[in-house]
Amino acid sequence: MFDTHDPETRKTFEPRIVAFFCNWCTYTAADLAGTSRMTYEPNVRVVRLMCSGRLDPQFVLHAFRQGCDGVLIGGCHSGDCHYQEGNHKAFRRYTLLKRLLTQMGIEEERLRLEWISASEGDKVRSVINEMCEQLRRLGPLRLERRPELRHTSVNQPDRVTVEVGGGSQ
Amino acid sequence: MSEFDIRSNGSPRIGVYVCHCGINISAKVDVAAAVEFAKTLPNVVIARDYKFMCSDPGQDTIQKDIREMSLDRVVVASCSPLMHEATFRRATMEAGQNQFFFQMANIREHVSWVTADGDKATEKAKALIGAAVRRVALHEPLEQRKVAVKPDVLVVGGGISGIHAALTVANSGKNVYLVEREPTIGGHMAKFDKTFPTLDCSACILTPKMTSVRSHPNITLMTYSEVQSVGGYVGNFEVDIRRKARYVDEKLCTGCGECVKACSVEVLSEFDEGLSKRKAIYRPFPQAVPNVFAISRKGTPPCQSVCAIHQNAQGYVTLIGLGKYKEALEVILRDNPLPAVCGRICTHPCSVACTRSKVDDPINIPGLKRFIADWVFKNKVDYQLPGPERERLERIAIVGAGPAGLMCAYELRKRGYQTEIFEALPVAGGMLAVGIPDFRLPKGVLISEIRKLEEIGVRINLNSRVGQNGLSLRHLRESFDAVFIATGAHQENKLKVPGEDLSSVWGGIDFLRRVSLGERIRLGKRVMVVGGGNSAIDAARTALRMGATEVSVVYRRTRAEMPADPDEIKEAEREGIHFDFLTTPKAFLGEKWVTAVEFLKMKLGAPDESWRPRPVPIPGSEYVTTCDDVIVTIGQESDLRIIGKDMSVETSNRGTIIADPLTLATNVEGVFAGGDCVSGPEIVVTALSAGRKAAISIHRYLNSLDIHMGRELEGAFESTIVTDTEGYLVKKRVPMPAIGLEQRKTFQEVHIGYNEEQAREEASRCLACAECCDCELCAAVCEPKAINYRMEDQIEKIKVGSIILATGFKAFNAERIPRYGYGKYSNVYTSLEVERMLNAAGPSGGQISLNGSGKPRTVGIIHCVGSRDETTNRYCSRVCCMYSLKLAHLIKERTEAEVYNFYIDMRTPGKGYEEFWDKLLQEGVHMIRGRVAEVTDWAMTKEEEGKLIIRAEDTLIGVVRRIPVDMVVLSVGLEPRPDAEEVGRLFNISCSKEGWFLERHPKLAPVSTFTDGVFLAGACQGPKDIPDCVAQAGAAAAEALALADKGFVELEPNTAFITEDRCSGCKTCIAMCPFTAIAFNAKEGTSEINEALCKGCGTCVAACPSGAAQQHMFTDKQICEEIEGILSYV
DSSP, X not given: OOOTTOHHHHHTOOOOEXXXXXXXXXXXXXXXXXXXXXXXXXXEEEEEESOGGGOOHHHHHHHHHTTOSEEXXXXXXXXXXXXXXXXXXXXXXXXXXXXXXXXXXXXXGGEEEEXXXXXXXXXXXHHHHHHHHHHHHHOOOOOOOOTTOOSOOTTSOOOOOOOOXXXXX | OOHHHHHTTSSOOEEEEEEOTTTTTTTTSOHHHHXXXXXXXXXXEEEEEESOTTSHHHHHHHHHHHHHHTOOEEEEEESXXXXXXXXXXXXXXXXXXXXXXXXXXXXXXXXXTTOSOHHHHHHHHHHHHHHXXXXXXXXXXXXXXXXXXXXXXXXXXXXXXXXXXXXXXXXXXXXXXXXXXXXXXXXXXXXXXXXXXXXXXXXXXXXXXXXXXXXXXXXXXXXSEEEEEEEEXXXXXXXXXXXOXXXXXXTTOOOXXXXXXXXXXXXXXXXXXXXXXXXXEEOSSTTOXXXXXXXXXXXXXXXXXXXXXXXOXXXXXXXXXXXXXXXXXXXXXXXXXXXXXXXXXXXXXXXXXXXXXXXXXXXOHHHXXXXXXXXXXXXXXXXXXXXXXXXXXXXXXXXXXXXXXXXXXXXXXXXXXXXXXXXXXXXXXXXXXXXXXXXXXXXXXXXXXXXXXXXXXXXXXXXXXXXXXXXXXHHHHHHSSEEEEOOOOOEEOOOOOTTTTSBTEEEHHHHHHHHHTTOOOOOOSEEEEEXXXXXXXXXXXXXXXXXXXXEEXXXXXXXXGOOSOHHHHHHHHHTTOEEEOSEEEEEEEESSBEEEEEEEEEEEEEEOTTSSEEEEEOTTOOEXXXXXXXXEOOOEEOOGGGGOTTOOOOBOTTSOBOOOTTTOBOSSTTEEEOTHHHHOSOOXXXXXXXXXXXXXXXXXXXXXXXXXXXXXXXXXOOOOOOOOOTTOOOOOOXXXXXXXXXXXXXXXXXXXXXXXXXXXXXXXXXXXXXXXXXXXXXXXXXXXXXXXXXXXXXXXXXXXXXXXXXXXXXXXXXXGOGGGOXXXXXXXXXXXXXXXXXXXXXXXXXXXXXXXXXXXXXXXXEEEETSSOTTSOXXXXXXXXXXXXXXXXXXXHHHOOXXXXXXXXXXXXXXXXXXXXXXXXXXTOEEEESOEEEEEOOOSSGGGTXXXXXXXXXXXXXXXXXXXXXXXXXXXXXXEOTTHHHHHHHHTOOBOTTSSBOOSBTTTBSSBOSSXXXXXXXXGXXXXXXXXHHHHHHHHHHHHHHHHHHXXXXXXXOOEEEOGGGOOOXXXXXXXXXXXXXXXXXXXXXXXXXXXXXXXXXXXXXXXXXXXXXXTTSOHHHHXXXXXXXXXXX
16 A cells, blocks of 8 residues: 655555446446457546446545545436436536535545446546546545544444543533 | 344355456456455455356356355456356356355456556456455345246337347247337338349348238237337336327228329328329338328418418318319318408418428418409309208307308308397498408409308398397397307597598598498598508508599508508509608698698607507607598507497407407306407408307307317417428419509409419419328228328337337438539439339339439449448448449349449458359449549530549559449448437437447347347347348347246346335435335335335435435445455555
């Protein structure tokens, strides 16, 4: 794992991008890019969802918290969603999430939404290449890591210590 | 069982298998390193690599490990899950593991095939393996849902692909619905003459299959139908099919063809590619299946829709063009009992809306209507207006014998009621009699038309003013069953300036009435007419005929705002009437009679409520002109005294009677009012429309029917038909003959009317916007009485288990390549057009001739038009080389011309294709290898004169050549249908970049789509020739049959579910679901998901604020683990 505080590392910084692709359109397009042997930057790792509508904004936050530098969301073009309108719901969530992120100081370019249809393998390539280039210029995200982060599931509550008595005196 | 239960049996035991995929993966990814890395991951018990994991030995390895090492989860890092997830799941299942304890990492399509650097590729592969290992630990043991599959199959598209698919499925005993958009099945293949390479006659091999479809007991053929909506899912599709109205009953039509002979409308034939004409009632080709006719009716044409009484103008105009005058009269009389009147004085909104005006002049519809009336008169044709079938007892009183009253009486009489009109004047006709001078509408014409109404039983009492001599409105209401008030607007509007009461200052309406009733009025030499409407023009022209020598029309706005008919204004100017604009009288000067007028000049200001600019006086611009008489025609009002004090009919403060615009009912029950007395002064046809509307209202009222329902389209409305006006030659309107100026001193009618030759010529300009013109001549000759104009589209609902799409292709539009001259030069044809010409049943009976000037002596065939082209379509259309060779052979055979084929590459890959190519070479067809640069008619030598020159580089000899030919054939490529994307959405499938339907896998699943249960067959999936279409259709049929025979389908268990304890009942999820799979349980206060309806998108899960909703196979925890797996190790 690399230390993003080290200036040396920064020079050779390669962004890590987590992509959430919908099964019917974007994942298939990425497969098509593969069968067509298109070459693109290796920085993206794809998580497959059935529909971009499944994308919970928590996933994006979790990904940033776990150390990625950018998140790419891929869904079907408007009107083509395999489940009618899941992509529209994804778009709504994405717009609000983006505002939230910028207020937290995370640059807008780190979250990107693209509509890519199953036959647009070249769009997968160009979007990934573009995003990598952008993030290289932006630099690493450098979110403070939570101390004692162990590889556990999300919903396990942290231990809470309660002080009895005393108060502010 | 949750993941915690499983782990309580010992932590998950994961086996990781990394595939080399030959060298596809191992060339870039260091597989060994990946395996070593996998061993370090939590819960991984064993990690291996193998050359081909998907092969038998590969799968055996996994199974062996499961058994021997008690693995309970498996990760395979290889190709895309879309490729082999099912394969590996089955393998694990056979070894006794739940098949959903499996996860794939895509390190081929997403890593090795797309990454340049080997180290980076290996890193990426490791990250994905890490993700898969972390995720699979949380997988649940699920079971696939089994859903029963209905055996019926829907085939969409009746070309050769659809036909073959339907027959194959039907032969197995299953039921097939074959839906075809055109009136017949057959598709493009029915248009061809011969097929390559065998040169079989296309119809000969196609029609037996078409006949089989028709007679097959298991095939329900729905032609002239389209799929409107598709619901449900694989095995259980619910499809709505729109059966378009054919207007011919399929069960009764015998295909005899008598209707075609009688049909009066000709339009371009789509089947013959626009090279010939067909009738509006037609059959695309003689061997059509079903062998019945269809009428192409596009709706209500603009002329009919804007006419307030919806006269069928296209109908009678078409019939006049064919010389069928009696039939034309019958069409007119259906809606209008006063054709001679309307043909002369109507202000023709129909002509204003006529589509022909986009080409040159609108059709002179009233002139043609008048022609029929004149023909009736000249030939003493005896006709009866349609009268009542049976008499009814109810009596209706109508006040006023103007157009509204007469029409109302006519319409009521047709329905059998007894009608009695009470008219105040000594003549009937209202404004028609006393407002319009004889030189526009001769009295005799009006009288004879009114007599026809009396002949069917309309009673008219003249000199009977309601409100006088005991004849009150109340009395009428009490003695009759209903009353219609149509008294019009006959009271003058006054200017209200000094001197208006001087004698020889006439009110215009008063003046015209007196002249019409025969009073001898003496006018001076100089007459001024104040006003701008038709009455002003009529008064001015009347004044000229009554002794005035200098007549001026004075109007307070400009010519542009004059409400009078522009034709009338033109005639007035021809007759020498002078126009003064932006002028208004300020006072009339004189002692007992007027001697002079003081005028004031005006200028145009802001618009008033009629949207016309308000005239604003210019102070100090007064001037005085002498004159002998002044006629003031500035508008009319209604005389409301007829209502009387004992009836409380509501009136407005504008001086009109208030009546409901939809029904014409007044506030008094049984009393209706319409025409100018309600609307203010309007045109004649609006009054006729009011008369009809009142009759319908009265009819419904007397029969206690709802008088409001369904009345919206009674008045004028806008037509929805759009007619293509490209390509028509300009041919201006036949001018209406008129008498010369010297003859215009008397009240002789000015317009003479068309003679037969002029009428037919004018009628021939009609564009037949609605195609079928409702002349109803076909129904008259149809013995089995199969024709029904009242047919409507029907929706039929069917339930099927699978769907095969065979919707075919569209030929490339050659106009998109202008340099080839299609549409510019008359002897440039597309290949489909030439097919029709070569076809013995086609427009030229199998002969190739150049627009009637004999056979071509040289022909050039240009390959790759719209294919292999960066600017249009990059792909190769696959069939064009072969069909171009076929056309070359056939053309040479029929015409003995020299044939030149211009090709880029000769693509002849099929069975017998290369041999066919050899044969053509033997026949002496010239082959020039070079893409054609252009087709031009610009001759550079004498031999090139009058020919089309094809310029191309002959690349085999390295010379640019100019080949002069008589005829050019463009081998157009195949394109997806223009509505392919829309159709795709209907069936929930997607299209490729070029627009063809997307197959699941181009090599291994060419007939399946990503939507289970929907299959593809034929050219809709990509350009292909007939043998491939038939093969694919068989394949699609096999897939559909496999589904049907299995009887059930297993669905992914990736449905959403709600944990009741966590649900707070906020109902956020319910609105999210597009499949209405979530319902609220009011008793429990929580939401519940119906697993059968859930399609597994997960949108509700993402929306749930409490995490109560989760999706099997895609829980929040699983995905978060996957994210952590990606980011925690590399």
